Amino acid sequence: MITCRGSSSGPDCRPTEPHMPTRDESRKPGRPGTVRPPARRGLADFRRVLVECPDYRRLFLARYASLLGDWFNLLAVLALLREMGHDDARTVGLLVILKLLPSAVAGPAAGVVADRVSRKAVMIVADLVRFGFVLAMFAAPWLGADAGVVLVLVATALQITAQAFSEPARLASVPNVVPPELLGAANALGAMTWSLMFTLGAGLGGVVTSLLGWRVALAIDAASYLASVVFVVRLVLPPPPRRRPARGWRELTGLADVAEALSYLRRAPRTAALLLAKPGWGLAGAITLLLTLYGERVYPLLGRPDVGIAVLYMARGLGTALGPVITRRLVPEEPGPLSRAIGASFLLAAAAYAAFAVVEEPALAVALVVLAHVGGSTIWVFSTVLLQRRVPDRLRGRVFAAELGLATLAISAVTFVYGEAIDGWGIGLRPMTLVLAGTLLVAALLWTAAQALTRRWAPEAAEPAT
Template identity: 25%
Template sequence: MKPKLKLNKNFVTLITAQAISSLGDWLSIVAIITLVGLKWEATPMQMSLIILSLAMPMAVFGPVSGAIADRLDRKKLMIISDVVRGILILLLTLASSVWMVYIILFATGIFSSVFVPAKNGKLKELVKDENIKGAMSLTSIIDSSTKVLGPLISGILVSSFGTYNVFYIDSATFFLSALLILLLPATAKEPLNNKQEGKQASSLRSDLQEGFTFIRQSSYLMYGLFLLGISLLILQLSDSQIIILLRELTNVSPDLFGYAVTSSGLGMLITGIVLSKKTDYNAYLYMCLGVLGIGAGFGGMAALTYLDLALSIVWVPALGLVVGIAAGLVFIPFQSAVQEKTPVHLTGRVFGVINSTTTTATIIGPLAGGTLATVIGIIPSFLITSSLLIFLFFISLIFRNKVEQEDEHVTESQPGTQGAASRQIN
């Protein structure tokens, strides 16, 4: 962690709460997928619905939740979200059918849709503009680290104490996260003039429109969001079906899925560490390369599964590592750029729009992926995913110069945006 960020005690508290909550998330997600996918032998469509149950609330309520996060105290919203999610996770211990899991995950997703924009807005409050890229890389490192540790710890706990004990631990992490967030300062409010009072009294509809309008002003944000959304849509065609693909192998270990998730998290961790030290990178180019890497990783996984290659315990995690590194190149640069370009008073609305767009992709993707795998088979569906991502890479390179040049023009014609944001938090 950079010295300036180390000295920011509120930022350290925020990312500590994030780390604890994220670790619990991965504990329960892996346990649920293992329970439903392996023990209950779920169909491809049922696996898609697991992802859908968590994703749909973010897509449907994302923009509204973002606007709410800009209107209300973000600290209180995060605490409420953590406490309610902790209670909901406890209810998973009572689940006896896949439909009960769907309902509980859907309710959890509703409160997650509030937490995410509130957390991003709070980070913008606590960190100065010149440290945003480093802060975003550190939050990505935390997410990736918990993705690595979560499946490993979950596997040990499930095998030692049973699946449902993992849910108790996950619930406790949400409550602990809420206690840490209590230590954060409330949102500082400045005296409002008449113009600002009128704006604050505006309708929720106009708040939502303002988030869309801000994104449309930047060619980079518009095409970057398009690239991210389409990449996620194509990725989710196969990502939700990995455990189905692994069942095609002759000798598949029950722990192989956990290893794949762990290695992909390690890949994102590596990317986050590298980008936290190198903050002057070309974000758009990195996103393009990330799309290519994800496509290559999935294509290789499908090909080796078709060949039923031995030592899957080696090559599956290796390809997961490649996909994780590539995914980090797509997600981290874009989120850092959004934080840099967005004023603090708009972060909830902008991230609400972004989360809604990307989560819509994660809804359509698993459903289409489940259907595609059922109709043409799991291996062909992975090959289609790989081909589409590689094609998207070449299309993105064609538009690279146009997007970057137009974005530079917009930035030069709108000076002071970040300065205005800084004044609001000082």
């Protein structure tokens, strides 16, 4: 954690211990861990975090660049699969799974690496590896339809494996480059960046793929990783903690590090309960598959599936952008209100997708996707802020890797099931969308119950000191 103070040479960012503000502290300006009241939080905080925290700005721009390419990649790969005659729901579902499942598989190792070695180096290497595997996809048409599809899917899996190492390192680094009072703004800005790049990437990617072809879209994706490296190279982060030489196979393999993180979570049930948020939202992870199929089969706008998919993806991105802006103005950045807002956001998303399943008008369907992802982004941002404030820096990479791994495992599992249900069992898109809404309702109940139980049986004072 850092605190930034102005000086004649610019912001002076000094390491401090992470601190989770109490209810009293959050209401008294000038105290450690102060959180601004909702009426004063807004765009000014976004400006502060970008202007006063130069290393966060570099982290932000690096993510901005690579995310733009990521969405070009998805649409380009879908077009490539169509060109090779593999655009059925099973193949699309498998592609979506391979864009997720490697994160769950690599999660334990990624968390250990993020806490053991330079997080900056991890992000740079991951970008260069992703650059290489995107280039490999250009060879797919030369191998024939079946072998080419295998190459695309394998390259996708390895690309996402590299990303699985980058994302915990990035999330764990944010509290090192942003003062505690701006963590909420930094994570909201990160969600807005994701959504803006999702919207622009889906929109521009759809246009580029339709007009110029998948090769140009993939080239833009590859270039985005090199642009990200340019920004990360200039990033200044604290060095990894000094460690004594590993003793025994458990320390050499990182299993001891994993055990340490699990022990921390066992002794911190209120923190462990926060790990339910993103996996709970992951139960709606089949929405990427469903929106793709809706764009192709239900709303092929202007007679083109690419345009229908792009519009629905843009609606999803717009909702993700609006969520943090709206909810940060309405919800105090205290543990209780943030937790309750996450539960309410599950219910909002469930209601929106239940309505989406029955409407016929494209404009209304787009509006409901926006509304659902206002809830989804609130879940993501608020749970991230709570974890960043609670978890000590030496464990943060492993905890975030565990959280992201659980989320991607949930998304991968439901995507596989939904793909099989639609193509294998003949269940329609609309009934499966109602099922998705129901799973979000279950997630809301589980989240609310877990928070109530841990507040009752694990009071704040019982949490391990960070």
